Amino acid sequence: MSDKASILGPRGQGFDKVGGYEQAADDAPFQRAHATVNALERLLGGGEAQPLVPKPWRKAGVAMIFLFPAIGGLLFGVDVGSAGLIVNQLADDEHSGVEWSREVDENAVKSTITSASLLGAFLGSVLVFPLADVLGRRLEMLVGAVLYMAGALLAIMAYMLSDAGGGITLLVLGRVVYGVGIGFSMHGAPSYISEMSPSELRGALVSGKELMIVFGILLGNILGFALEEDEGGWRWIYLFQLCVAVLMYGGVYLLPPSARWLALQGTQVEVLSSLRVVFREEHLGRMAADIGTQVEEARGSQAAAPSSFQALRDLVTNPKLRPQMICGIGVIMLQQITGQPSVLFYTDTIFDDAGLGSWANIVTGTFKLVMTAGAVSLVDHYGRKTLLYVGNTIMAVSAMAVAFAFINYDAENSSPGQRGSIILFLITFIGGYQIGFGPVGWVLISEVFPLEKRGQAISLAVQVNFFLNLIVTFVFLLEAQAIGNTGTFIIYAVLLIYSVYFVYKHVPETKGKSLEEIEAVFRSRSGPPELQEPLAEVEEATAGDTSPRGA
Numbered sequence: 001m002s003d004k005a006s007i008l009g010p011r012g013q014g015f016d017k018v019g020g021y022e023q024a025a026d027d028a029p030f031q032r033a034h035a036t037v038n039a040l041e042r043l044l045g046g047g048e049a050q051p052l053v054p055k056p057w058r059k060a061g062v063a064m065i066f067l068f069p070a071i072g073g074l075l076f077g078v079d080v081g082s083a084g085l086i087v088n089q090l091a092d093d094e095h096s097g098v099e100w101s102r103e104v105d106e107n108a109v110k111s112t113i114t115s116a117s118l119l120g121a122f123l124g125s126v127l128v129f130p131l132a133d134v135l136g137r138r139l140e141m142l143v144g145a146v147l148y149m150a151g152a153l154l155a156i157m158a159y160m161l162s163d164a165g166g167g168i169t170l171l172v173l174g175r176v177v178y179g180v181g182i183g184f185s186m187h188g189a190p191s192y193i194s195e196m197s198p199s200e201l202r203g204a205l206v207s208g209k210e211l212m213i214v215f216g217i218l219l220g221n222i223l224g225f226a227l228e229e230d231e232g233g234w235r236w237i238y239l240f241q242l243c244v245a246v247l248m249y250g251g252v253y254l255l256p257p258s259a260r261w262l263a264l265q266g267t268q269v270e271v272l273s274s275l276r277v278v279f280r281e282e283h284l285g286r287m288a289a290d291i292g293t294q295v296e297e298a299r300g301s302q303a304a305a306p307s308s309f310q311a312l313r314d315l316v317t318n319p320k321l322r323p324q325m326i327c328g329i330g331v332i333m334l335q336q337i338t339g340q341p342s343v344l345f346y347t348d349t350i351f352d353d354a355g356l357g358s359w360a361n362i363v364t365g366t367f368k369l370v371m372t373a374g375a376v377s378l379v380d381h382y383g384r385k386t387l388l389y390v391g392n393t394i395m396a397v398s399a400m401a402v403a404f405a406f407i408n409y410d411a412e413n414s415s416p417g418q419r420g421s422i423i424l425f426l427i428t429f430i431g432g433y434q435i436g437f438g439p440v441g442w443v444l445i446s447e448v449f450p451l452e453k454r455g456q457a458i459s460l461a462v463q464v465n466f467f468l469n470l471i472v473t474f475v476f477l478l479e480a481q482a483i484g485n486t487g488t489f490i491i492y493a494v495l496l497i498y499s500v501y502f503v504y505k506h507v508p509e510t511k512g513k514s515l516e517e518i519e520a521v522f523r524s525r526s527g528p529p530e531l532q533e534p535l536a537e538v539e540e541a542t543a544g545d546t547s548p549r550g551a
Contacts (some may be wrong), residue, residue: 030273033256037061037277057198061278065196066205068251069141070212072185075148075244077216078223078237079117079178081365085224086234087113097232098159098167109168116172117179118470120151124183125462129312132187132455136261137195140188141252144181148245151178155238178241187462191454194446195260196278199514203379206446207372207439214372214434218365225362260451260515263291290516315456323522324448324457327506331388331444332461334499335437336468338395339492342476343429367427371434383511384440388503391436396496398429403489447510450519 040060089095090109093102124147128140135143154174161167190206197205223240227233259274271291272284279287315321375387405421449457480488510518 030256030270030277032254033064033277034273036254037064040064055198055280056283057201057279058277062198062201062205064251064255065278066193066208068248068255069185069189069192070209071244071248071251072141072144072148072182072189073209073212074216074219075241075248076182076186077213077218078220078241078244079182079216080213081217081220081222081361082224082234082237083114083117083220084361085220085228086237088228089232089234095229095231095233097235098161112168112172113175115470116175117182118466120176120179121182121186122179122463122466122470123176124180125187125459125466126183127180128184128187129456129459129463132191132459133261133264133452136265137188137192137258137455138252138255139257140184141192142249144183144185144188145245145249145252147177147181147184148248149242151175151181152238152242152245156235156242159232159235159238174238181245183462183466187455187458190442190446191458192255192258194443194515195258195454196274198278199512200380202447203384203440203443203511204376206443207376207379210439210442211369211372211376214365214368214438218362218369221361221365225359260291261455264451290514293516312456312460315453315460320523321449321453323506324450324453327508327522328445328448328457329461329464330502330506331437331441332464333468334495334502335441336465336472338392338437338495338499339399339472339476339489340430340433340437341469341473342488343426343433364427364430368430368434371431372439375435375439379439379443380511383509384443385503385507385509387440388436388507389500391432391434391438391440392496392499392503394432394435395429395437396493396500398425398432399489399493399496401425402429403486403493406485406489409485444507444510447515447518448508448522450522451515 037058037060040063087109089097090113124144132140151174154170154177158167158169158171158174161170189209193205193209194202220237223237227236230236256274256277257270259271262271262274272288275284275287316325375391379387402422402425405418405425409418409422445458445461446454476488479491483491508518508521510521513521
């Protein structure tokens with residue numbers, strides 16, 4: 001492919017040369033982005049020896065397109081990690097800091113507050129489905145940041161009220177609004193990072209969002225531990241969230257819209273200007289041409305814009321998308337139904353029974369952070385499938401060990417050895433999740449779907465994720481009562497063994513491939529059976545081109 005970029009707009013216009021993006025530089029979003037990345041490069045590059053063969057990307061640009069979207073994940077994690085403090089303080093008249101806590105039912109407060117943000121996140125993922133490709137990834141994240149700010153502000157206002165009805169109503173409303181912000185941010189961030197990242201770094205950067213969520217959970221645990229004896233300490237959590245949400249909004253505001261989303265909208269003049277924030281100029285032509293080819297194929301296969309219901313039906317029933325749906329949504333489903341939400345719940349319960357609550361949560365959070373950081377550093381070296389094989393195998397063995405350790409378990413009369421064994425294997429189970437399903441699931445979701453369906457597909461994945469999280473957490477207690485902890489974890493072990501086979505059968509290795517090459521892998525799998533190429537052969541063929549790729 002030549003260096004000419006042939007990104008065609010609605011009227012068939014194209015770029016005559018790479019320098020064509022210069023005429024878009026007058027636009028404010030690109031001016032801000034270019035000025036920021038240039039300033040960061042000067043800051044980061046002072047006195048640094050330049051490599052003989054420079055990488056095709058700019059370090060400052062890569063840092064920008066990862067860090068600001070990933071703050072949305074941090075805010076999600078802080079909400080999860082600090083929920084225990086908020087619930088416990090509001091259930092304690094001495095530490096709640098509000099008069100209305102005496103007038104509300106303790107159990108109702110616990111169940112309502114813990115589920116409100118999860119409900120909001122599910123609602124947000126439903127709302128974003130028809131809006132994703134209209135708003136674009138950048139605007140989605142800006143909306144998410146505004147919702148984070150509004151939710152935190154409502155919760156702070158709840159602290160200021162003396163009326164029980166108004167106080168609890170504002171608090172729950174604030175958590176629902178905050179949850180809707182989670183839905184928007186968890187959709188926009190992986191899409192944006194994936195579409196703007198170099199292919200060599202895409203796995204690490206998208207899974208880095210999971211690392212930020214885990215770091216946020218740990219930070220929430222630490223804040224909860226620090227504030228648990230402070231009367232009304234929960235309000236400082238929301239003030240912290242408000243400040244970080246303002247930082248997220250300001251950072252995302254500096255970013256350009258996603259180049260691939262711009263191409264899909266037909267705003268071809270701006271595509272190269274967006275790419276220029278992350279990539280060096282000599283690599284822009286080929287990248288723009290590859291994106292343009294993908295967009296032309298997408299336009300050729302698309303009819304008029306369907307309704308939301310039609311779009312969802314097409315996504316689920318279209319045979320051309322079936323391999324991607326099985327791979328992406330299947331991994332997200334297995335991520336939840338193999339028991340991770342309930343394992344976290346049970347770990348907290350056992351720690352509380354042992355009198356180790358707050359300290360143990362911090363230790364577990366630190367362990368999760370270390371394991372996730374290791375996975376992030378390895379995902380682009382060893383690949384997605386390898387990490388899924390290793391992580392899921394660890395989870396399966398741990399689940400089986402937990403099942404045996406729970407035989408004849410009695411919370412009040414269990415021996416230290418039995419309790420210690422359960423805690424050990426639950427922690428290794430969590431470690432396996434943080435190696436495989438945790439970071440890799442969202443990497444795959446952001447990679448495997450074609451450009452024109454990616455926004456809707458990630459929205460569906462977020463819906464499935466939050467819905468199954470809610471269901472598994474609810475069903476776990478009933479399941480454990482009906483068949484016991486041993487039976488429950490045996491079921492998880494069987495599902496995890498199946499998940500290893502599922503990865504072998506349905507998940508291609510996407511390491512080092514551009515998004516356009518990944519689409520080609522799945523396109524070869526979506527035709528009639530007699531025309532489908534074996535998955536390994538397709539992967540080998542697309543891996544044969546070792547020339548540098550931008551995204």
